[in-house]
Amino acid sequence: MSGQDPAVDDAPLLTADDVTRVYTLGRDNEVHALRGVSFTVDRGEHVAIVGSSGSGKSTLLNLLGALDRPTSGHVRYHGRDVRDMDDAELARLRNGSIGFVFQSFQLLPRLTALDNVILPLVYRSSSPRERRERATAALEQVGLADRITHRPGELSGGQQQRVAIARALVTEPALLLADEPTGNLDTRTGEEIMTLLEELHRDRGTALVVITHEAEVAARAARRIELRDGRIVTEVAA
Numbered sequence: 001m002s003g004q005d006p007a008v009d010d011a012p013l014l015t016a017d018d019v020t021r022v023y024t025l026g027r028d029n030e031v032h033a034l035r036g037v038s039f040t041v042d043r044g045e046h047v048a049i050v051g052s053s054g055s056g057k058s059t060l061l062n063l064l065g066a067l068d069r070p071t072s073g074h075v076r077y078h079g080r081d082v083r084d085m086d087d088a089e090l091a092r093l094r095n096g097s098i099g100f101v102f103q104s105f106q107l108l109p110r111l112t113a114l115d116n117v118i119l120p121l122v123y124r125s126s127s128p129r130e131r132r133e134r135a136t137a138a139l140e141q142v143g144l145a146d147r148i149t150h151r152p153g154e155l156s157g158g159q160q161q162r163v164a165i166a167r168a169l170v171t172e173p174a175l176l177l178a179d180e181p182t183g184n185l186d187t188r189t190g191e192e193i194m195t196l197l198e199e200l201h202r203d204r205g206t207a208l209v210v211i212t213h214e215a216e217v218a219a220r221a222a223r224r225i226e227l228r229d230g231r232i233v234t235e236v237a238a
């Protein structure tokens, strides 16, 4: 990972330390979405986060991905507190060290598959040609070599999620965060997407943290964290 402090290089990849998140909706209306969550993710680990709807899973993932800040507590990358990062460092983290995959794909509809995957590379110093080559290779890896000029609306749900996975992995992040990546897909397509994520995790050593409703998906992770009402209620190693 670029820009990390070598002094803390042996720290876990990711640490959540007594993290809370309170959403304030009005003067007397607070939602305690997370009530003190602590755990670590090591390099190359595969962790599933499970729990019923509203238990705080997406809130937690957004905090882990530095898309949001905890109300109290700490999220650390390689021992470095996200709170202490300036905007440039945060942008580097979100745009290079972490890949995101969401239930709703979140592709830009006007851009081709190729241009969606090139997007995270745009702020890099590499040449346009290099970016094109890397994005093409990423799309080949997810099995979409023959769809690179298609726009999202011209692709099936499973294909759109493959584009999103290529986009998440094109920067070769150390960590992939996935929020119910199979939630909008039929069972069989969802199964294919999970297999793809697990292969990429295995082959590249990318740590994978996946939120899921599906027991089968969770069962394949090396570790499961169950949330209930904003707290971890069980942590199970497979």
Ligand SMILES: Nc1ncnc2c1ncn2[C@@H]1O[C@H](COP(=O)(O)OP(=O)(O)O)[C@@H](O)[C@H]1O
Pocket: 023, 024, 025, 031, 032, 033, 051, 052, 053, 054, 055, 056, 057, 058, 059, 060
């Ligand atoms: N932006 C927000 N503003 C206010 N409340 C929110 C917001 N996001 C989530 N919540 C609330 O926080 C709790 C946890 O939500 P969430 O993390 O989305 O749960 P999950 O992903 O497990 O379904 C829920 O009660 C939800 O209504």
Ligand SMILES: [Mg+2]
Pocket: 057, 058, 059
């Ligand atoms: Mg959610």
